[in-house]
Amino acid sequence: MIRTDPSAQGAETPSGGGGAAPNTGQKPGQSVSWPAAVYRILKGYDVRHMAFVPDAGHSELIELFRADPDIVSNVLTTEEEGIAIAAGAHLGGARSVLLMQSSGVGNCINMLSLPVISRFPLLMLVTMRGEWAEFNPWQVPMGLATEPALKAIGLRCLRAETADELIDSVAAAAALAYDADQQIAVLISQRMIAKKIW
Amino acid sequence: MAPLLDRRKAVAALLKDRDGLLVVCGLGSPSYDVHAAGDHDGNYYLWGAMGAAALVGLGIAQAQPDRMVVAITGDGEQLMGLGGLATIAVARPKNLVIIVIDNGHFGETGMQKSHTGHGLDIAKIAQACGIEARLIETESALAEARAALHGKADGPRLFVVRVKAENAPRSLPIRDAVHLKNRFRANLGLRPL
Numbered sequence: 469m470i471r472t473d474p475s476a477q478g479a480e481t482p483s484g485g486g487g488a489a490p491n492t493g494q495k496p497g498q499s500v501s502w503p504a505a506v507y508r509i510l511k512g513y514d515v516r517h518m519a520f521v522p523d524a525g526h527s528e529l530i531e532l533f534r535a536d537p538d539i540v541s542n543v544l545t546t547e548e549e550g551i552a553i554a555a556g557a558h559l560g561g562a563r564s565v566l567l568m569q570s571s572g573v574g575n576c577i578n579m580l581s582l583p584v585i586s587r588f589p590l591l592m593l594v595t596m597r598g599e600w601a602e603f604n605p606w607q608v609p610m611g612l613a614t615e616p617a618l619k620a621i622g623l624r625c626l627r628a629e630t631a632d633e634l635i636d637s638v639a640a641a642a643a644l645a646y647d648a649d650q651q652i653a654v655l656i657s658q659r660m661i662a663k664k665i666w
Numbered sequence: 667m668a669p670l671l672d673r674r675k676a677v678a679a680l681l682k683d684r685d686g687l688l689v690v691c692g693l694g695s696p697s698y699d700v701h702a703a704g705d706h707d708g709n710y711y712l713w714g715a716m717g718a719a720a721l722v723g724l725g726i727a728q729a730q731p732d733r734m735v736v737a738i739t740g741d742g743e744q745l746m747g748l749g750g751l752a753t754i755a756v757a758r759p760k761n762l763v764i765i766v767i768d769n770g771h772f773g774e775t776g777m778q779k780s781h782t783g784h785g786l787d788i789a790k791i792a793q794a795c796g797i798e799a800r801l802i803e804t805e806s807a808l809a810e811a812r813a814a815l816h817g818k819a820d821g822p823r824l825f826v827v828r829v830k831a832e833n834a835p836r837s838l839p840i841r842d843a844v845h846l847k848n849r850f851r852a853n854l855g856l857r858p859l
Contacts, residue, residue, distance in 0.1 A: 516729075517725070517728065540728045542724070542728075542753060542756075543756060545749030545750070545752050545753055546749055548717070548718075549749065549750050549753050551715075551718075552715060552718035552721035552722050552724075552725065552747075552750075553721050553722070553724050554725060555715075555718070555722050555725060556690070556721065556722035556723060556724060556725020556726040556728075556729070557725040557728065558729075558847075558851075559722070559725065559726050559729070559847065559850050559851060559854075560725060560726040560727075560728070560729025560730040560733075560854065561729055561730070561851065561854060561856045562728070562729035564725075578714075578715070579715055579717075579718060581714050581715060582714065582715040582718060582843075585843045585844075586843040586844060586846070586847045587844055647859070648859070649859055
């Protein structure tokens, strides 16, 4: 069961798309609903596919995509399936985003050779575990390994510690992926995700 | 027991009069079989990403819902992507068929027995996932499988084609992944950046 931050009904964020850093319109002390802002940015880039292994930190963004009849959402048995589906989507002319937790990144490494060697656009949004007030020790190794492992296989990683940084990073990452055929992971700091209650 | 089919003849029969069929090929022997049947801009050959073939097929099928897509792969490659059958079953594409050329062995690495060589049945696994699946062991059954490649259905289909475990002469496709990507997309009218 997840306790979410009750103040996370955010300020209005303008729709995303394009390269300029969006003005979140955030007032001091007011949180931004980053899932809604991220969803708008990706819609602005005509993303039409989403794949995920469910993660609590992504639950709001997952639901935004799943509720959208213009988006194909695929639930995966393991995260590397999403890399393969995204490659197929690009071959067929559609843009994808992958949502996963840091533990799932570890499952993806060999499959990532496919977008890297082919120069497929790839955008992964990764919620981090094992790095900030983590209760479960089993999450710690992949928390440490996520960024080095992604870089080792050839991805560029952008990191976000706050909602504003995340919104800027997703806009920049989307441009890199869809306009420049790059393979990008945006790592969403565990500090931003509500603490899991066991 | 009926003699096992010849893999090159089986794949050639499946791809006869292919029209607009889009083909994803699992790495190794299935890629060579498809290439031997005739290279085509609508073929996407994998040289890695073992376990990915059917899922790449899913991505294409979902992006191009009016086109028929077939993933032709081997038992070893599909075994590495068994979970993908569950994902494909839930996605329920109407325009995707998976063909598993099953020789019961890992052909690229010394012909070691695979799990199907030990008796495992990929068609039954697919059926348990809710995918319409059957075993193909005769030429008449092969003709029915070929027909399935040219019409949408209620959901995805999977055929296991049992073939002899022997190495046919190599017929090597292009290895340049960027070229294969651009060629396949151009065939669909999609331009590079």
